[in-house]
Amino acid sequence: MKIDLGKNIAPRDIEARIQKFWDENNFWDNDVNSKQTPFCVMMPPPNVTGNLHMGHALDNVMTDIICRYKRMCGFDVLWQPGTDHASIATQLLVERDLSKRGINPHALSLDEKLNYAWKWKEEKGGQILNQLHVLGVTPVWKRERFTMDDGLSRAVTKLFVKMYREGLIYREKRLVNWCPRQQTSVSDLEVETREEHGKFYYFNYPLADGGFIEIATTRPETLFGDQAIAIHPENEKLKHLIGKKAIIPLTDIEIPIVADVHADPEKGTGAVKITPAHDFDDWEVGVRHNLTPVCILTPDAKLISDAPVPEKYRGMDRYAARKAVVEDITAAGLMTKIEDKIIPTPYSQRGGVPVEPMLTTQWFVDAEKLAAPVIAAVEEGKVQFLPEHRYNLFMSWMKNIRPWTISRQLWWGHHIPAWYDDGGNVYVAETEDEAINQSGGKTLTRDPDVLDTWFSSGLWPFSTLGWPDDTPELKRYYPTDLLYTAADIIFFWVARMMMFGIYVMGDIPIKTLNFHGLVRDAKGQKMSKTKGNGVDPLDTVEKFGADALRYFVSTAPIGTDIRYSDEEVKRGSKLLTKLWNVARFVLGNLESFEPTGDAPAVETRPIEDRWILSELNKTIAEVRKNLDKYDSFNARSAIDTFFYDIFCDQYVEFIKDRFWSPEKYGAESVAAAQWTLWTVLRAIIGLYAPFIPFLTEELWQKIYQPYEGGKTLHLTEYPMVNAEYDTDVSDMQYAIDVIKTVRTLRTERKIGNGAKLETLTVPQNVPTALYGLIKSGARANNIVAGDAVDFVVADAGEK
RNA sequence: GGGUGGUUAGCUCAGUUGGUUAGAGCGUUACGUUGACAUCGUAAAGGUCGUUGGUUCGAGUCCAAUACCACCCA
Numbered sequence: 001m002k003i004d005l006g007k008n009i010a011p012r013d014i015e016a017r018i019q020k021f022w023d024e025n026n027f028w029d030n031d032v033n034s035k036q037t038p039f040c041v042m043m044p045p046p047n048v049t050g051n052l053h054m055g056h057a058l059d060n061v062m063t064d065i066i067c068r069y070k071r072m073c074g075f076d077v078l079w080q081p082g083t084d085h086a087s088i089a090t091q092l093l094v095e096r097d098l099s100k101r102g103i104n105p106h107a108l109s110l111d112e113k114l115n116y117a118w119k120w121k122e123e124k125g126g127q128i129l130n131q132l133h134v135l136g137v138t139p140v141w142k143r144e145r146f147t148m149d150d151g152l153s154r155a156v157t158k159l160f161v162k163m164y165r166e167g168l169i170y171r172e173k174r175l176v177n178w179c180p181r182q183q184t185s186v187s188d189l190e191v192e193t194r195e196e197h198g199k200f201y202y203f204n205y206p207l208a209d210g211g212f213i214e215i216a217t218t219r220p221e222t223l224f225g226d227q228a229i230a231i232h233p234e235n236e237k238l239k240h241l242i243g244k245k246a247i248i249p250l251t252d253i254e255i256p257i258v259a260d261v262h263a264d265p266e267k268g269t270g271a272v273k274i275t276p277a278h279d280f281d282d283w284e285v286g287v288r289h290n291l292t293p294v295c296i297l298t299p300d301a302k303l304i305s306d307a308p309v310p311e312k313y314r315g316m317d318r319y320a321a322r323k324a325v326v327e328d329i330t331a332a333g334l335m336t337k338i339e340d341k342i343i344p345t346p347y348s349q350r351g352g353v354p355v356e357p358m359l360t361t362q363w364f365v366d367a368e369k370l371a372a373p374v375i376a377a378v379e380e381g382k383v384q385f386l387p388e389h390r391y392n393l394f395m396s397w398m399k400n401i402r403p404w405t406i407s408r409q410l411w412w413g414h415h416i417p418a419w420y421d422d423g424g425n426v427y428v429a430e431t432e433d434e435a436i437n438q439s440g441g442k443t444l445t446r447d448p449d450v451l452d453t454w455f456s457s458g459l460w461p462f463s464t465l466g467w468p469d470d471t472p473e474l475k476r477y478y479p480t481d482l483l484y485t486a487a488d489i490i491f492f493w494v495a496r497m498m499m500f501g502i503y504v505m506g507d508i509p510i511k512t513l514n515f516h517g518l519v520r521d522a523k524g525q526k527m528s529k530t531k532g533n534g535v536d537p538l539d540t541v542e543k544f545g546a547d548a549l550r551y552f553v554s555t556a557p558i559g560t561d562i563r564y565s566d567e568e569v570k571r572g573s574k575l576l577t578k579l580w581n582v583a584r585f586v587l588g589n590l591e592s593f594e595p596t597g598d599a600p601a602v603e604t605r606p607i608e609d610r611w612i613l614s615e616l617n618k619t620i621a622e623v624r625k626n627l628d629k630y631d632s633f634n635a636r637s638a639i640d641t642f643f644y645d646i647f648c649d650q651y652v653e654f655i656k657d658r659f660w661s662p663e664k665y666g667a668e669s670v671a672a673a674q675w676t677l678w679t680v681l682r683a684i685i686g687l688y689a690p691f692i693p694f695l696t697e698e699l700w701q702k703i704y705q706p707y708e709g710g711k712t713l714h715l716t717e718y719p720m721v722n723a724e725y726d727t728d729v730s731d732m733q734y735a736i737d738v739i740k741t742v743r744t745l746r747t748e749r750k751i752g753n754g755a756k757l758e759t760l761t762v763p764q765n766v767p768t769a770l771y772g773l774i775k776s777g778a779r780a781n782n783i784v785a786g787d788a789v790d791f792v793v794a795d796a797g798e799k
Numbered sequence: 800g801g802g803u804g805g806u807u808a809g810c811u812c813a814g815u816u817g818g819u820u821a822g823a824g825c826g827u828u829a830c831g832u833u834g835a836c837a838u839c840g841u842a843a844a845g846g847u848c849g850u851u852g853g854u855u856c857g858a859g860u861c862c863a864a865u866a867c868c869a870c871c872c873a
Contacts (some may be wrong), residue, residue, distance in 0.1 A: 009838090193873080344873085391804060393871070396802075400872090487871090522811090524869090555812090555824095559804090563811065563871090567825065570838080577838055585835030637813075637823085640845080660834070747842040753832040779833080 001594060003587050005705055009580040011545030011573070015694040019136065027712050030078035032472045039075040040477035041067060042461050043139055044485050044493065044509075044634040045147060047086035048121055051092050054519035054527060054564060055486055055535040061553045062516065063484045064137040065632045068690035071138075073720035078477050081139035083126055085148040087413035087453040088182060088350050096411065110411055110448075119411050131538060136546050136693050138714075145464045147456040148414065155463035156414045156456050157430050159504065164418075164428040168366045168503075169406070171426060175283045175293075176405050178358030179348035180301035184409035185362050187452060189491055191346045191355055197463070198343035200267060201326060204334045208245035208254055213238075214336055216268025218343050220329065221280070221322040223248055224309045226255055227291040228274040229511035234268050248440060249334050249632050250325065253308055258289050277359045295359050318356075363407040363416060363449070370499035371401045377508050380560060383498075386514040386630060387559035390487065395492055399692045406452045413450030420445050461509035470655040475764060480510050482630060486763075487515040487559075495669030514630050517561035520552075524563055531587075535564055547692035548572030550681050554691055575640075576695050581686070582648055583699055586677045593674040595707055600626040607673040608654040609774045611732040612676060613725035615646050616683055620719045623687055632691070639687045650736065650777070657776030665772060672693050686719040734766045739777040741789040751793055753779065758794040761786035 010363040022028075030038075041063055046056055060677035063079065066452040071077045094117045095105040105113060129144065145152060162170040174186045175775050201220045215229060229246050231238045245254045248774050263272045276286030277293035286293055296304055313321050327336050333723065350356045375398050378391070385391040407416060419427045419435040421442040427435040435444055459467070479501070485494065494513060501509030521527055527534040539548045545567070551572030602610060619642040621695045626635035652657035655673045658665045682704055689696040693714060710716060742760065746753060760780035762771075764787075771783045781794060 261867095387804090393803070395873085490871095524811090557813075560812090565811090565825095568811080571824065576840060578836065579834040581836080581839090588835070633813090634815090641823090648836090649840090656834080743841055744843090748831065750830060752833085753841055754831065754833040756833090 001587075001590055002395060005580065005584050005586075005587065005699075005702065006584075009577055009695075011576055011695065012542070013545050014698045015541075018694045019133065020290060021068060021697075022138075022712070023133070025711060026142065028067075028077070028079070028140055029142070030140050030477075030756050031076055032476055034076035036074055036076040038078065038476050039067070039482075040078045041482050042464070042480055043079065043081045044483070044489070045082045045145075045460060046128045047089055048083040048125040048128075048146065049090050050128045052128055053082060054535060054537055056128070056132065057135060057549065058260040058342055058516055058519055058553050058556065059484050060132055060137045060192075061135055061550045062514070062556070063482070064135070064693075065550075065690040066482060066484075066627065066630055067138055068714055068720060069627045070714065071714065072689065074717070077138075078143075078473075079139040080143055081129060081132075081141060082143075082145035082460075082464060083129065083479075084457055085121075085146065085410060085413060086452060087410055087450060088184075090117065090121070090125075091410050091412040092182075092350075099721070113411050118766075123756070134538060134541055134546060135550065140292045143464070147317075147460070149695075151466070152412055152456060152459070152463045155467055156451065157417045158468045158482060159459060159500070160417055160451070160455075161428055161504075162432050163365070167520070168369055169363060170366065171361060171363050173359065173361040174360050174471065175280060175357045175359055177346065177348075177355045178299070178360065179351040179355055179559070180299065180354065181351035181353045182410070183299045183397070185358075185360060185406045185407060186348055186350070186355065187454075190349045192348050195342050195344045198341055198342075198345070200268065200339040200341040202337035202339070203249065203329050203334070204336060204656045205246040205249060205273075206334075207241070208247060208356055212334075213241055213246055213257065213271055215271045215273050217273055218341065219275075219322070219324045221303070221313075221318055222275045222278045222296065223273060223312070223325065224251065224253075224303070225275045225277050225294045226273045227252075227276055227286060227294065228255050228289060229257045229271055230260040230274050230285055230449050231257060231271050232261060232263045232265045235263070235265040238270050239269075241539070247605050249329050249332060251308065253311060253385055256289075258285075260285050260288060275492040278357055284359070293359050297356055297358065299358070301356055302697050320349065347468050349739060354648065362405050363451075364383050365402045365404040365406050365419075367404045367499065369701060371398045371495075372504045374495075374508075375496045376656045377502060379496075382508050383510065383513040386512065390490065390513070390515050390559070394490060394495065398495065401495075404452075406455050407447075407449040408452055409448075410450050411448075414456055414705065416447040416449050416451060418447040420447065441543060444487075448650075454492050454496050457493055458500040461497055462505050467504065474681070478505055478509070479507050480514045482514060483510045483724045484514045484630075484789045486518070490515065512630065515559055516556055517559060519556075520563050522563055522565035524561075527564075536556040540569055541568075544569045544573050545576065545694070547576055547694050551575055551692055554632050558631055572692070575643075576692065578644070578648065579684070579692075579695060579699070582652065583653065583681060583703065586681045587703065588679065590674055592661070593671070593678070595678050598681070599675040600672050603727055604668075605676065606658075606734060606773070607729055607769060608651060608671060608735070609672050609674040609676040610649065610725075611729045612651040612680055613728040614724075614727060614729050615642060616680055616719075616747075617721050617725045618689070620683065620721050621645075624718070624721075627690075636691055639684070639691075643684055643688075650739075651680075653734070653739075653777045654773040655708050655776060657772060684717045685713065686716065689713055689718075731767050731770060735774050735777065738762050738766060738770075738774055738789055742778040742780075742791065745789065755779075756781055756794045757791040758782065759784060759792045761788070761790040763788060 044059060067079050069075050098105045160169060177191050180184050180226045198218055199214055200218055202214060202216045204214050207214055213229060226248050226554050231242055242259045244257050246257055247254055250294050262281055263270060274282045274285050276282045276291050277295040296309055298304055301318045303309045303313050303316050313324060346355050350627055417428060419432060421439050421444055427438045429435040429438060460472060461480050464479055465471060467474055497509045519528060521533045525533055537549060545591045548569050552569045602613060619638055622638040658669055658673050662670045685696045685699050696714045757778060757780035758784045760778055775783055
């Protein structure tokens with residue numbers, strides 16, 4: 001055969017060509033009628049407005065490695081792609097875009113806004129999936145779904161109604177986390193606590209019958225909403241005040257002093273003001289003492305323009321009000337002390353401002369009820385966690401789960417299927433007509449709110465397979481096999497999928513959860529937009545190629561963070577070059593060879609041939625074992641060791657002499673080497689295929705396809721252990737040791753590897769059958785037996 | 800305050816059930832362009848495995864305590 005690969009490798013050219021080839025043939029389509037075992041993976045749907053970042057690259061490349069492997073093992077693979085509507089994130093982008101065009105989004109009707117957003121989504125959304133293409137990943141592209149498309153929206157509505165009817169979704173007025181910037185409720189998960197430098201204010205409340213009680217608070221501006229002052233019932237110093245009345249400073253409002261264990265005698269003064277409408281703990285105290293929550297803040301966190309707020313403070317922003325209140329309390333001579341203090345402050349993750357506990361009416365999911373069967377299923381071991389310790393994290397959250405606030409005061413998302421009549425009665429139904437029917441024909445108004453984005457993503461594993469319809473896909477592919485995702489959405493997404501999956505489908509949605517770490521920058525810092533230390537995967541692909549990036553990403557051991565640097569990606573480039581060059585070497589020695597007819601029996605081949613085949617067998621077993629455990633890191637390491645250390649560094653050196661001096665070895669020996677090279681190179685290409693799919697495809701098409709047929713390497717069988725390759729090759733250790741010693745001696749004696757050895761002495765126990773390959777590996781002309789390894793250099797002699 | 804993970808070579812990290820001399824990549828040094836490969840090869844230097852104590856014939860690995868780092872929850 002005569003195949004010329006060309007001296008230089010151009011990864012981007014190869015990748016562009018192969019990508020086009022893959023896109024034109026739907027190689028990765030699943031087959032719902034297949035007789036093969038199904039293997040199903042859900043792509044965590046990226047935000048439709050998003051841009052590819054390293055986290056996506058990690059998820060998707062890792063998933064792709066497993067999907068390609070499974071496909072090559074004969075599985076019917078369904079990798080379901082799609083995007084998420086990302087309620088808040090998208091709404092913000094669209095509103096910003098409108099503002100830029102001089103349109104006030106708040107002046108538009110709901111329909112106008114939605115029209116605009118859909119148009120915007122069609123034009124600019126979804127480019128992230130195109131970006132994913134570049135990485136060479138293999139979801140079933142034609143099955144792409146969007147969380148707000150018709151089918152998925154129908155699933156959301158159906159589930160909401162079902163849960164409402166079964167009492168698992170309810171509407172209630174209670175304290176929720178409120179983002180004053182976006183003016184919507186947010187769930188507990190969307191709140192992050194930041195430690196801030198703040199003040200702890202100590203001041204006196206006058207008592208109705210004379211004297212004072214000193215309290216301490218970090219939020220003096222909420223005092224207009226105070227309903228009580230609490231003292232611990234066993235607080236010896238203060239308990240004599242329980243039952244008396246205090247007067248809120250700057251007002252003449254009287255409030256009771258009550259006994260409650262919430263007031264820690266060790267903290268502050270031991271007396272705390274109770275503002276049930278503006279603090280979660282105070283809310284509980286209020287419930288215990290039957291206090292009326294009085295809300296003194298507007299949705300944008302200004303003091304209300306009404307009683308009980310004194311006129312002076314009405315309409316003030318919460319922080320301006322704090323300043324004014326502190327000044328006025330000080331002026332009134334009531335302030336006793338101001339301390340510096342680190343205050344844990346709850347922030348709205350999306351809004352970036354402190355949230356306010358706000359008394360509003362919202363929709364909730366009774367998460368506790370949904371969690372119980374999840375806990376049971378996980379305890380039964382139905383879900384595998386990788387790494388295992390994530391089990392505890394997941395379970396402790398599940399066991400302490402709280403009601404999930406699912407309504408959002410936004411307009412982009414799934415509108416809640418609830419309608420109200422004039423009397424405020426609620427009708428929950430799949431359609432407006434049905435709701436009107438329920439009401440007996442009244443005029444109804446639809447609930448203006450939308451659902452938390454994670455509500456629809458929680459249905460993803462079955463809604464994308466066709467639920468609520470009873471589709472063959474749903475039967476065949478649910479529950480899904482594997483999810484590769486970041487640990488930071490374990491509660492947001494994974495927990496919800498588990499709850500909905502069991503509730504709707506009666507079974508867990510995913511069998512194995514593989515939580516990966518973060519891709520950090522070279523210094524170990526988290527990549528973030530604000531720090532500007534993020535690396536665009538597409539830039540990396542442009543510089544080094546998608547295969548190199550994939551190779552880098554697969555260095556992430558299960559569950560651990562990895563650090564990105566161009567240097568690390570270059571390792572991938574080096575591998576590609578090495579593979580290219582060794583293929584050239586192999587082809588250069590196969591000119592007199594045609595892989596037709598029968599290969600010589602393995603046991604008849606020289607020991608080094610049998611040795612490399614037996615090493616190959618070990619490697620294949622190791623790689624398969626690890627990939628079966630979804631451990632691509634250790635799988636790839638095993639291939640690397642075989643490819644670099646065993647094949648390139650040793651075997652290739654051992655056989656060179658057979659090609660250089662065929663007359664000394666005979667045609668059979670040369671043919672054995674050729675057959676062995678042919679086999680081993682093919683196995684290496686196959687083993688690496690899931691990791692570096694572009695280059696391996698290119699090499700396969702150029703070298704092996706003409707003989708094997710088929711269209712793509714990636715639908716050929718993954719290399720398998722071959723019992724015929726296991727023969728006794730223990731003598732090889734003699735050769736390996738001798739050559740290692742020769743190389744060391746060369747360095748000690750400052751003799752380059754280029755200089756041939758005239759005579760090499762090897763220990764007498766080295767079998768003469770190894771002399772040929774030792775001569776080749778050590779670059780020696782003659783070989784004799786002696787006491788220890790020694791040599792004489794040709795021409796110049798020893799230096 | 801509660802929890803989880805980590806601490807191994809100059810740097811970034813492997814090290815499976817305790818078992819000879821603890822590995823890799825990068826970096827460093829030396830030599831070398833040889834008929835796959837200078838986007839390279841060969842070799843070398845470099846580690847009391849955070850600390851202390853324990854179990855054991857034997858501990859990077861198991862147990863206890865402790866220090867520091869990171870993350871999660873409150």
